[in-house]
Amino acid sequence: MRYAIPVVVLVAMLVLLGIGLKLDPREVPSPLIGKPAPAFELPLLGADPEAPKLSVASLTGRPVLVNFFASWCAGCRVEHPLLMELSKQGVEIVGIDYKDAPEDARAWLARHGNPYRQVALDRVGQAGLDWGVYGVPETYVLGADGRVLFKQIGPVTPQAWERDIRPLLAGAAR
Amino acid sequence: MIAELGHFALWLALAVGLAQAVVPTVGYARGNVRWMALAGSAAQAQFALVLVAYLCLSEAFRQNDFSLVYVAANSHSALPLVYRLSAVWGAHEGSLLLWMLMLAGWSFAVSIFNRRLPSEISSLVLATLGAVSVGFLLFMLLTSNPFERHFPIPLEGRDLNPLLQDPGLIIHPPMLYMGYVGFSVAFAFAIAALVTGRLDAAWARWARPWTTTAWLFLTMGITLGSWWAYNELGWGGWWFWDPVENASFMPWLVGTALIHSLAVTEKRGLLQSWTLLLSIIAFSLSLLGTFLVRSGVLVSVHAFATDPARGVFILAFLGAVVGGGLTLYAIRAPRLVRQGQMQLASREGLLLFNNVFLIAAAAAVLLGTLYPLAIDALGLGKISVGPPYFNAVFLPLMAPLAVLVGFAGTASWKRADFKVAFRPLRVLAVVALVAGIALPYLTQGRGSIAASAGAVLAVWVLATSVQEVWRRVRAKPTWIAGVRSVPRGAWGMTLAHFGLGVWTLGVAFASTFSVEKDVRLGPGQSADIGRYEFRFDGVTHVEGPNFKSDTGRVVVSFRGREIARLDPEKRLYPSQGSVMTEAAVDHNPLRDLYVAMGEPIDRGNVAGDWALRLYYKPMMRLVWFGGVLMFFGGILAASDRRYRLARRAESDIPVGAAAA
Numbered sequence: 001m002r003y004a005i006p007v008v009v010l011v012a013m014l015v016l017l018g019i020g021l022k023l024d025p026r027e028v029p030s031p032l033i034g035k036p037a038p039a040f041e042l043p044l045l046g047a048d049p050e051a052p053k054l055s056v057a058s059l060t061g062r063p064v065l066v067n068f069f070a071s072w073c074a075g076c077r078v079e080h081p082l083l084m085e086l087s088k089q090g091v092e093i094v095g096i097d098y099k100d101a102p103e104d105a106r107a108w109l110a111r112h113g114n115p116y117r118q119v120a121l122d123r124v125g126q127a128g129l130d131w132g133v134y135g136v137p138e139t140y141v142l143g144a145d146g147r148v149l150f151k152q153i154g155p156v157t158p159q160a161w162e163r164d165i166r167p168l169l170a171g172a173a174r
Numbered sequence: 175m176i177a178e179l180g181h182f183a184l185w186l187a188l189a190v191g192l193a194q195a196v197v198p199t200v201g202y203a204r205g206n207v208r209w210m211a212l213a214g215s216a217a218q219a220q221f222a223l224v225l226v227a228y229l230c231l232s233e234a235f236r237q238n239d240f241s242l243v244y245v246a247a248n249s250h251s252a253l254p255l256v257y258r259l260s261a262v263w264g265a266h267e268g269s270l271l272l273w274m275l276m277l278a279g280w281s282f283a284v285s286i287f288n289r290r291l292p293s294e295i296s297s298l299v300l301a302t303l304g305a306v307s308v309g310f311l312l313f314m315l316l317t318s319n320p321f322e323r324h325f326p327i328p329l330e331g332r333d334l335n336p337l338l339q340d341p342g343l344i345i346h347p348p349m350l351y352m353g354y355v356g357f358s359v360a361f362a363f364a365i366a367a368l369v370t371g372r373l374d375a376a377w378a379r380w381a382r383p384w385t386t387t388a389w390l391f392l393t394m395g396i397t398l399g400s401w402w403a404y405n406e407l408g409w410g411g412w413w414f415w416d417p418v419e420n421a422s423f424m425p426w427l428v429g430t431a432l433i434h435s436l437a438v439t440e441k442r443g444l445l446q447s448w449t450l451l452l453s454i455i456a457f458s459l460s461l462l463g464t465f466l467v468r469s470g471v472l473v474s475v476h477a478f479a480t481d482p483a484r485g486v487f488i489l490a491f492l493g494a495v496v497g498g499g500l501t502l503y504a505i506r507a508p509r510l511v512r513q514g515q516m517q518l519a520s521r522e523g524l525l526l527f528n529n530v531f532l533i534a535a536a537a538a539v540l541l542g543t544l545y546p547l548a549i550d551a552l553g554l555g556k557i558s559v560g561p562p563y564f565n566a567v568f569l570p571l572m573a574p575l576a577v578l579v580g581f582a583g584t585a586s587w588k589r590a591d592f593k594v595a596f597r598p599l600r601v602l603a604v605v606a607l608v609a610g611i612a613l614p615y616l617t618q619g620r621g622s623i624a625a626s627a628g629a630v631l632a633v634w635v636l637a638t639s640v641q642e643v644w645r646r647v648r649a650k651p652t653w654i655a656g657v658r659s660v661p662r663g664a665w666g667m668t669l670a671h672f673g674l675g676v677w678t679l680g681v682a683f684a685s686t687f688s689v690e691k692d693v694r695l696g697p698g699q700s701a702d703i704g705r706y707e708f709r710f711d712g713v714t715h716v717e718g719p720n721f722k723s724d725t726g727r728v729v730v731s732f733r734g735r736e737i738a739r740l741d742p743e744k745r746l747y748p749s750q751g752s753v754m755t756e757a758a759v760d761h762n763p764l765r766d767l768y769v770a771m772g773e774p775i776d777r778g779n780v781a782g783d784w785a786l787r788l789y790y791k792p793m794m795r796l797v798w799f800g801g802v803l804m805f806f807g808g809i810l811a812a813s814d815r816r817y818r819l820a821r822r823a824e825s826d827i828p829v830g831a832a833a834a
Contacts, residue, residue: 004504006451007497010458014493016544017465019551021485074773078751155751 032132032148037066037140040127042120045102054094054120060146063169065093065139067116067156068128070100071108073136079155080112086161087115091169095119098128098136141168177242180230181321187223187278188311190216194281194304198297202369210293213300214285220307221282228275231320232262241327244268244320250333250749252720260344261334266484267320269347273464274310276348276355277303284359284384291380295366302362309491317484333720333749342402350395350422354460356388357425360432361457364450365499368506378440378449383817385436385453386666389429390808396422397801405757410690410768410789412797415564420543421463427536428456431529438522441587445526447511450503452529458496459536465492466543519592521585524578531575538567576631576678579671583642602641606634617764618687618792628682635675643668666811670804677800683793694775696783703790706767707731713780721745721754724780728769730760742786744771766794 032038041053059066067083069076087093095116097105102121109119122128131140134153141150149168152160194216201209231244235258240246248264263269281303288296314320337343363381367373399422404412413419432452439449465488517523542559549557580602584595596603610630614621643664647656693701697712711727723745730738738760745754757770772785 003447003507006454007500007504010493010496010500013544014489014497016548016551017489017492020547021489072776074746074753078753157751 032140033151035148036146037142037148038127038130040120040122040130042096042122042127045097045105045119045121054118056146059094059142060144062092062144063149064142065091065165065169066096066142067093067139068096068098068122068131068133068136070098070136071104072100073098075155076137077112079137079139079157080115082156082158082161083115084113087117092117096122096127098122098133099125139165141165143168176230176233176237177239177321177323180227180234181319183223183227183230184311184315184321187220187227187274188308188315190220190223191304191307191311194220195301195308198301198304202294202298202301207293210297213297213304214289216304217278217281217285217300220304221278224271224275224278227321228262228271231268231271232259234321235259235261238331240329240331241323241325242320243322243324246324246328246331248334249331250720251330252749253331253334253339254719256344257334257339261338263347263351264334264338267314267318269351270310270314270318271320272348273351273355274307274314276351277307277310277358280355280359281307284362288380292372294370295363295372295377295380298366298369299359299362302365303358306358306362306495309495313484313487313491317487330749333747336721336745336747336750336752336754337406339747340402340406342398342405346395346398346402348395349391349398353388353390353392353395353429354422354425354463356384356391357429357453357457357460359384360388360429360453361499364453365502367450368502368510371506371510373446373450373510375440375443378436379817381453382433382436382440383812383814385429385432385456386808386812389426389433390805390812392422392426392429393801393808394805396426397798397805400801401798404794405759407755410688410757410770410787410791412684412794415542415559415561417543418463418467420539420564421459421466424536424539424543425456425459425463427532427539428452428459431532431536432456434525434528434532438525442514442516442522443512444514444516444522445529447503447507448529450507452533454496454499454503458492458499459540461488461492461495464488517589520590521582521587523590524581524585528575528578531571531578535568535571538571539564542567572678573627573631576635576674579635579674580638582667582671583638583645598641598645599638602637603634605637606630609633614683614687618683622686625682625686628678628686632675632679632682635678636672639668639671639675661814661816663811663814663816666807666809666814668807669810670807673800673803673805673807675800676796676803680793680796680798680800684791684797687792688794689790691788692772693786693788694783695786697781701786701788703788705732706790707734708767708769708786708788710784710786713774713784715780716743718745720749721747723756724771724774726758726769726771726784726786728758728786730767738767740767740769742769742771744773761795763795763799764793766791 037056037059039056041055043049043053044051065086083093093116095118097119099122101123105119105121109116120127125133137155139152139156140148143149150164152165156165194213197216198210198213201207201212234242234245235249236255238245238249238251238258240249244265244267248261248268249258253261261268263272281300284296284299284303288299360381363377363384367377396419399419400412403414404410432449435445435449435452438445465485516526518526542563545559546557549555580599581595584598585592586595607630610633611626613629613633614625618625643660646660646664647653650656650659689703691701691703695701695710697710700707700709702708707730709729709731711729713724713726716723716725723743725741725743728740728742729736730740740758740760742758743756745756746752747754755770757768759769760767766789768789768791770787772787774780774782774784776782
């Protein structure tokens with residue numbers, strides 16, 4: 001009988017691995033998914049200080065990508081061409097310039113192109129903190145009702161766009 | 175056209191593999207020697223076919239044939255040729271093809287070198303290897319075809335993952351796969367023994383060189399992987415207890431146990447069923463490693479693009495191969511095993527302890543690797559098991575092994591008197607204690623209990639392994655006669671054990687006395703680590719063939735004298751948009767000085783201050799040098815004359831058409 005023990009161990013392990021196949025180990029869900037986007041009020045780049053600020057309320061009614069970026073961030077340059085392409089296709093991207101000086105952001109956007117419908121300034125990173133940003137770039141997909149549908153950590157890759165983000169936008173727009 | 179040829183060759187190889195698996199087995203059942211003899215020619219034909227397929231894929235890479243999905247995803251026209259050729263195994267589909275090539279290569283080697291074995295053994299071994307190859311070929315052809323084309327044809331490829339564009343990575347996967355796949359031969363020998371019931375000293379002698387060969391490749395593969403991680407990942411570590419590293423380490427531990435238990439089975443005819451079980455488990459763990467890497471069930475830096483269909487297939491395959499092997503074991507082993515008397519106070523008794531510790535270590539690693547998965551599967555949340563667990567469990571299990579190694583030469587088979595066995599080692603034990611405790615003070619100028627404990631064990635292992643050969647050489651009248659009198663197997667054992675000692679010393683010092691400093695330096699500024707001064711001389715921009723690099727210059731001085739110029743790099747690979755850190759290391763046997771570039775502190779101003787990471791790592795080289803010594807020890811042991819003479823002696827037995 002003791003010669004059969006290895007087979008029993010094997011079967012138990014196969015069951016475990018079989019269940020494991022259905023799970024996604026990478027998924028560390030953002031606690032914000034499915035919740036309304038955290039409130040913020042940030043000045044817009046290039047607007048005078050008295051002008052109305054950007055808040056969550058102005059992002060509802062249609063699906064939006066909220067992209068945290070900075071002129072000092074290398075990963076942002078990586079995803080930048082894709083964002084330019086998406087904005088040409090009519091995707092609404094709102095940029096939040098994270099812990100950055102407005103003049104640097106303006107120079108950066110002038111040099112590389114501006115994919116953003118609006119750019120808000122989060123100079124001290126308070127909005128980033130509320131949104132749970134670990135590092136730029138990060139991109140959030142907001143549904144028409146202002147809920148967070150998805151969070152992309154790191155640059156938006158063509159794969160992430162095709163697999164995760166585009167279907168969500170298409171679904172949210174319908 | 176070339177791709178289609180390769181694809182066709184794989185299908186043919188599958189057909190040949192089926193024949194290789196089925197015909198000799200039926201032949202064995204019916205006692206038909208001719209059918210059994212087919213195994214050898216089938217293995218040779220399959221090797222040729224898989225080689226053709228492999229060369230076709232390499233040619234597609236050489237020509238930048240981006241009409242192949244796999245080439246387009248893993249190559250780029252600016253990629254240097256050597257990396258285009260190694261890109262063949264840069265991702266899932268191609269590395270499976272490499273796996274398959276190696277499996278066919280091992281079968282080919284078995285068919286050549288084992289011609290003189292009794293035909294039922296050699297043909298059943300080859301039939302088992304054929305069955306394994308059928309599984310792999312089906313896996314490749316059904317879920318992961320490297321020859322798939324797509325349309326429209328992209329103008330440019332997406333480039334090879336920059337992490338893999340490193341000389342270490344050119345040879346690391348092939349070595350590792352050679353090891354993984356090599357255990358399939360040990361597995362096949364176990365199956366043949368279970369089926370035929372032939373489980374004697376001769377069987378163990380046939381299986382030993384194959385097992386040792388697989389082990390030596392795995393040793394080198396792991397060593398290279400560690401070396402690569404150290405140079406390429408930029409945070410100075412050499413072992414991370416990452417699930418995929420563990421996946422290669424578990425078969426290594428079990429394979430090491432198997433080498434030792436095979437010795438007992440050969441010399442004393444004991445531990446037979448244990449040896450069979452280890453043969454099956456070593457290969458099972460190799461397959462499990464494949465599963466863990468390919469299916470994406472665990473988070474790892476090594477994970478390939480994953481696909482659930484692939485996971486299901488490998489799991490089914492794992493179940494079929496290992497389940498089949500273990501079931502056969504459960505049915506047959508009780509009838510085959512001879513009950514023998516074993517004295518614990520003997521060399522075989524010590525080897526049994528060696529096995530217990532190695533297997534316990536492998537089980538602990540397996541547990542730590544699969545535990546997060548189990549917790550997740552049971553819906554209890556997400557956790558990860560990190561280095562603290564592995565270090566806490568693993569190191570205490572290794573320490574007794576190091577003590578045991580010392581007796582490898584002096585304890586005799588059958589019945590040993592430990593007092594007698596220890597007598598020639600008394601002096602060495604004292605030497606180890608004194609030298610081990612003193613070494614940290616002598617080389618580092620300060621003490622540490624952990625480093626001293628490690629050094630005592632290391633010196634003990636080094637001294638006893640040398641002493642064993644020394645004693646044998648001295649017993650002869652002249653040096654030359656003495657050196658000649660020691661069989662190659664014993665030289666191999668000595669060298670491998672010596673490597674273990676070197677490794678232990680390296681681990682003890684590198685993990686205790688390493689100094690790490692994150693600094694912010696502008697051009698011209700410097701930072702100190704101990705007596706080493708690191709001066710940062712700024713960054714120059716370098717254009718590589720397919721990357722842009724900010725190459726720093728760091729000048730290291732020791733007591734005011736310049737001893738090294740280091741050029742760490744920060745590379746951007748635009749086609750994949752990834753940033754890579756190429757650390758720069760100056761090394762000698764006593765210490766490594768290591769610099770890795772962080773980020774420019776001032777918003778992309780590369781001419782300004784940079785974050786740099788500096789390391790001083792004593793005896794770091796010894797960790798890999800130990801692995802290299804074990805590798806060469808394995809080569810010596812596997813090429814011992816005894817195994818060749820054994821083959822010649824077997825030629826007296828009528829071998830029928832097996833020589834065909």
